[in-house]
Amino acid sequence: MSTKLGEEDLLRKKVWKIINLTQANQLFVHYKDLSIKYFAEKSKKVTTSILPEILTLCVLNALVPNSAILLVGGHGGGKTTLSKLLGRMFTATSLNDIESSIIRGHPQLTEEKLIGTLKLGKLMKEGEEEVVWRHFVTNFWKIIDEVNRLTPYAQDIxxxxxAEGTVKYYDSIISINKYCLFATINPHDIGTFELSQPFLDRFGISVPITMPASHDLQLILSGKDEKYSGLDELVQVPEILFIDDLMEIWYYVNRIQFSSEVNNFIHAIIREFTLCSRIDKGNTEDIKPSTGLCTGCHFNTAQNICNKIDSILSVRVAKDLLRYSKALAWLLGINNIDVNIVNTIAPYVISHRTKYVKRDLDKSPYFGNKYEFSKNILKTIQKRFKNREICYHITERFREGNPKDNDLTELKKFEKNDLIVKYDLIPFVNSINNKEYPPIAQEIQEASKKGDINKLAEIRNTLMEEINFPNRGDLIEWTNRELYKQTVTDYVFKYQFNKEVWADIAAEFSKLDQPLKEAFSQRQTKQIRTEDMLIEINVTGTKEDSLVNIQISGGSEALKLRDILNNLSYIQKEE
Known part of the structure; x- marks a missing residue:
């Protein structure tokens, strides 16, 4: 890996090199493009970038920590091959090693073939159960070919x-701290099984793989026959990044900022798919829009979303929308996510997790295409979000403790035709529209403007004890966010100095001794919390030149730790 510190741009260029090499060497050829609109900070205009759809989404999956993608399409579309080639270029692992860890889905796949087996010699001689884990479990880059051929039992494993990053076999448990997973789905036939909703919900993103067009086939046929000559791993599929590099990229991706508008838009997507004026769709099985739930309902119109969806979206979807949006923003070199970026990613995050009303999905021009149907739904959601903009402004004024006299009246005008206003915004406003809440909210605002860290910490500590205070959780999060803004500092150093950093910090903060030791022990990202400080440590690898990132934030303790780190010669402060 690179031994220089702070080379974020170089890492981004290497990711683009992977995309360019894949296309230039015709490792994966497909006509379909992804049109990405985003707000360019330099030009202050909405810009459009055109990227290869399938390749870009697969690359984004590698840029998101502990990610999982479903490649959905017919036989022979190149799904597994693309996953293998990207694994080679992203992790510098040989194609043979990647191949050895692929799980080929079939109904007879047992637990022993999937995750591990016992070391028979030790079991027979000493009676001890020592597990030999399969390469699929231990390798970073994981591929499941034809995941819908796995039985429900194998799916549960x-x-x-x-879900938890752990695998259990007999009494042995192995933690999978870091991984990147690709799974393919072929069309249903006699040997496939239905994938459960909880299982599908664990896949952060999916992409449809259609068959190549005529021009694509022309390029494919004119290229080299890899079955005859094989692939040159030094030239055609070279090692470009290492796992340590990828860990560093994950750190940078996680730092991408997003606005309150993006926050509200993600909430709007989740709630538009979930809300119903009659029932809780998440807790019913038989009563749903497709079975007549919406008959006679005021919201049963062509413009509404709720009457077209039988299922709900989980909290995981909200998190994945943000994670993959951050990855796309980082790839494009954007410092902040905007609504357009989220809307670009959303169809691929949502489609495989949603059950649409079949009569709507099967209509022209969709004819069962969930991805195109999702895009249309999201266009409607974005329009409704824009129309609701004033409601978010009103709600924010109440949250900050400075509402106008007619704000509640204005908000209620939207109640009749907007489920989010009716069931989310108005109840929230009513919960904080009292005498106790505004003074505290105004105190937080004032302390934030002055940069008064001690006051912010004092307010937070008081709220921690006032369990019945209105909107307490949001206020605590607000103070934490402001403390983070005031104190957040990032550092980077090489792993060879981890013991020195550990000793220097533990000398001043003895209670951090053991947590720091554990954090530096292996490749992982770990958070260490005290009452007054948050430390996030990202260990990209355990070689001497592997990079370690430390981010600190909080109150007076964070400032004290920052002074210590600023005086260390072997640690570099990141701007």
Whole structure:
């Protein structure tokens, strides 16, 4: 890996090199493009970038920590091959090693073939159960070919990995701290199984793989026959990044900022898919829009979303919308996410997780295409979000403790035709529209403007004890966010100095001794919290020249730690 510090732009260029090499060497050829609109900070205008759809989304999956993608399409579309080639270029692992860790889905796949087996010699001689884990479990780059050929039992085993990052076999448990997973789905046939909604929900993103067009086939046929000559791993599929580099990229991706508008838009997407004026769609099975739930309902119109969706979206979807939007923003070199970026990513994050009303989905021009149907739904959501903009401004004024006299009246005008206003915004405003809330909110605002860290910490500590205070959770999060803004500082150093950093910090903060030791012990990202400080440590690898990132934020303790780190010669402060 690179031994220089702070080379974010170089890492981004290497990711673009992977995209360019894949296209230039015709490793994956497909006509479909992804049109990305975003607000360019330099020109102050909305800019459009055109990228290859399938390749870009697969690359984004590698840029998101502990990610999982579903490649959905027919036989022979190049899904597994693309996953393997990207694994080679992103991790510098040989194609043979990647191949050895691929799980080929079939109904007879047992637990032993999937995750591990016992070391028989030790079991027979000493009676000890020592597990030999499969390469699929231990390798960073994981591929499941034809995941819908796995039985429900095998799916449950993988669910544990995707949900908790752990795999259990007999009494042994292995933690999977870092991974990148690609899974392919072929059309249903006699040997496939239905994938459960909880299982599908663990895949952050999906992409449809259609068959190549005529021009694509012309390029494919004119290229080299890899079955005859193979692939040159030094030239055609070279090692471009290492896992340590990818860990550093994950750190940079996580730092991408987003506005309150983006926050509200993500909430709007989730709630538009979920809200119903009659029932809680998440807790019913038989009563749903497709079975007549919406008959006679005031909201049962062509302009509404709720009557076209049988299922709900989970909190994971909200997090994945943000994570993949951050990855796309980082790839494009954008410092802040905007609504357009989220809307570009959203169809691919949502489509595989949603059950649409079949009569609407099957209509022209969609004819069952969930991705195109999702795009149309999201266009409507974005329009409704724009129309609701004044409601968010009113709600924010109440949150800040400075509402106008007629704000509540204005908000209620939207109640009749907007489920989000009716069931989310108005109840929230009513909960904080009292005498106790505004003074505290105004105190937080004033302390934030002055940069008064001690006052912010004092307010937070008081709120921690006042369990019945209105909107307490939001206020605590607000103070934490302001403390973060005031004190957040990033540092980077090489792993060879981890013991020195550990000793220097532990000498002043003895209670951090053991947590720091554990944090530096392996490749991982770990948060260490005290009452007055948050430390996030990202260990990209355990080689001497591997990079370690430390981010600190909080109150007076964070400032004290910052002074210590600023005086260390072997640690570099990042701007």
């Amino acid at each position: 993988l669910l544990s990995l995707l």
